[in-house]
Amino acid sequence: MTDKTTDLNQQLIEFIQSSPTPFHAVKTMSEKLKAAGFQQLVEKDGWSLEAGAKYFVTRNDSSIIAFRYGEKPLAENGIRMLGAHTDSPCLKVKPNPDLNRHGYWQLGVETYGGVLLNPWFDRELSIAGRVSVVDVDGKLHHRLIDFCAPIAMVPSLAIHLDKEANSKRNINAQTHLPVVLDLVDGNDAGEFRSLLAHRVAAEYAELGQLELLEYELSLYDVNPGRIYGLNQAFVAAARLDNLLSCFVGLQALIEADDGQSMLLVCNDHEEVGSASAAGAQGTMLKDFLTRLIGDDEAMIRTLQQSMMISVDNAHAIHPNFASKHDDNHGPQINQGPVIKINANQRYASNSETQAIFKAVCAKQSIPLQSFVVRSDMGCGSTIGPITATEIGVKTLDIGVPTLGMHSIRETAGTKDTDYLTASLKGFLELSETAV
Incomplete structure (x- = not known):
C-alpha cells in the first residue's frame, strides 16, 4: 500500500471518528467545505448564485448539498451529480x-x-x-x-x-x-x-x-477505525456504509478541476426508506435545483444533460458464505468499484449510465466489477432509484465492496478508497459531450 493510500484511509478513519451521527457528519463536511472556500447558504434566505462560485446548504442539520457552479451554461452542459447518505443502522x-x-x-x-x-x-x-x-x-x-x-x-x-x-x-x-x-x-x-x-x-x-x-x-x-491485514489490505470501522461514500464524494468534489458544474448530495434517512424532508424522497435536491436553474424548460434541459452517480457500499463476496452470491457477480475487495444492477429497478443503473462510467474508469485504468443479487433472493436499494424518480436524471448505482454490512464494524479495501476517489473525480470532470 502506498503512502498516499495510507494517508487517504487514515483521513477516512478520522472523518468517521468525528461523525458518530448524521448531524456530526454534516458538521464535519461543512467544516471541510468552508476550509475549501465553499460559501454556506441558508434555505430560508434569498439566494444570488454566481457562476464560478462554490456553495453548500444543509437541511435538518443531517443532510447536505455541496455545489460547484461552472462557467458553462447549465442547460447546455448539465450538472455532474454524486449522491450518498449520512445515516447508518x-x-x-x-x-x-x-x-x-x-x-x-x-x-x-x-x-x-x-x-x-x-x-x-x-x-x-x-x-x-x-x-x-x-x-x-x-x-x-x-x-x-x-x-x-x-x-x-x-x-x-x-x-x-x-x-x-x-x-x-x-x-x-x-x-x-x-x-x-x-x-x-x-x-x-x-x-x-x-x-x-x-x-x-x-x-x-x-x-x-x-x-x-x-x-x-x-x-x-467508541473504538476507532483501523487499517489491518498482513499487507494492510483492509480498513475496518463503524459506519463505512455510508460515510465512506460521503467522504470520498467530498474529496472528489473538492479536488476536481474547475469548469464543469458539479454537485454532491448526502441525504439522511436512507436506511429507513428516505421518506422525510431531509431524505432523498423529500424535496431538498429538487428545491435546490429549482432555485439554481429557474423555469421548467431550463430545468428539463439541464437535467437531460446531467447524470447522477449514487454511491452506496456493495456486498463483497464472503469467503465463508460464497453461496449467498451469484457465481458471476461476487465482487472482491480491492478490485475496484462495483456497478450495482437490478432488473426490477432496485438500483437505477442502466446500459447508458454503465457505459459512461466504464469509459471514465477505462481512461484511468481503474478496475470495475458488477453486482447482481441471486435471482432467488431479495435486493436492497439506494437513493439512486428515488432520486432518478423524483428529478428525472439518468442515474448509476455504484459502491465499494464491503464485508459485514450493517454490522457495528464493517470492512472495506484500502485500495478501493483510492479507486473510488479517482473514478468519481474523473466523472465530475467529464465534458459536456460525454454525457
Whole structure:
C-alpha cells in the first residue's frame, strides 16, 4: 500500500471518528467545505448564485448539498451529480428511556434501520446526537452533543445460562437490548434527562441556564477505525456504509478541476426508506435545483444533460458464505468499484449510465466489477432509484465492496478508497459531450 493510500484511509478513519451521527457528519463536511472556500447558504434566505462560485446548504442539520457552479451554461452542459447518505443502522435512545432494574441503571433503545444486532453486544458504547434547549430568555437552541467516552454496554448473557446460545438464540429488541449505563444504590434511580441536561449545560456554558426540551441521540462504538491485514489490505470501522461514500464524494468534489458544474448530495434517512424532508424522497435536491436553474424548460434541459452517480457500499463476496452470491457477480475487495444492477429497478443503473462510467474508469485504468443479487433472493436499494424518480436524471448505482454490512464494524479495501476517489473525480470532470 502506498503512502498516499495510507494517508487517504487514515483521513477516512478520522472523518468517521468525528461523525458518530448524521448531524456530526454534516458538521464535519461543512467544516471541510468552508476550509475549501465553499460559501454556506441558508434555505430560508434569498439566494444570488454566481457562476464560478462554490456553495453548500444543509437541511435538518443531517443532510447536505455541496455545489460547484461552472462557467458553462447549465442547460447546455448539465450538472455532474454524486449522491450518498449520512445515516447508518444503529440503536437510538428512546424519549423516556430510564429503566432501573435489579441495581442497574439502563436505557431503553429503538433499532434504526436494518441493524445486524449480534455485534452490538459487549462493545464499549457512547452517546451522541442533537439536543434542543431553551435559555432563560425563552430562546430555542439546537446543539450537537457527544459524550465521547465509553459510558454504556449491552452485555451478553453467559453461555452457562443459555446452552443453546450458539444455535438458537434470538434477539428481542425490546427486552435484550437496553444498555447498561451504571449501578444504582437502593432507591436512587437514574434519570437520563437530568444527566443529559447537566452535560449540555457544561458543554455550552456560554448559553447560561438551560432547560432541556428534546433530543435525537444514537449509541455508537467508541473504538476507532483501523487499517489491518498482513499487507494492510483492509480498513475496518463503524459506519463505512455510508460515510465512506460521503467522504470520498467530498474529496472528489473538492479536488476536481474547475469548469464543469458539479454537485454532491448526502441525504439522511436512507436506511429507513428516505421518506422525510431531509431524505432523498423529500424535496431538498429538487428545491435546490429549482432555485439554481429557474423555469421548467431550463430545468428539463439541464437535467437531460446531467447524470447522477449514487454511491452506496456493495456486498463483497464472503469467503465463508460464497453461496449467498451469484457465481458471476461476487465482487472482491480491492478490485475496484462495483456497478450495482437490478432488473426490477432496485438500483437505477442502466446500459447508458454503465457505459459512461466504464469509459471514465477505462481512461484511468481503474478496475470495475458488477453486482447482481441471486435471482432467488431479495435486493436492497439506494437513493439512486428515488432520486432518478423524483428529478428525472439518468442515474448509476455504484459502491465499494464491503464485508459485514450493517454490522457495528464493517470492512472495506484500502485500495478501493483510492479507486473510488479517482473514478468519481474523473466523472465530475467529464465534458459536456460525454454525457
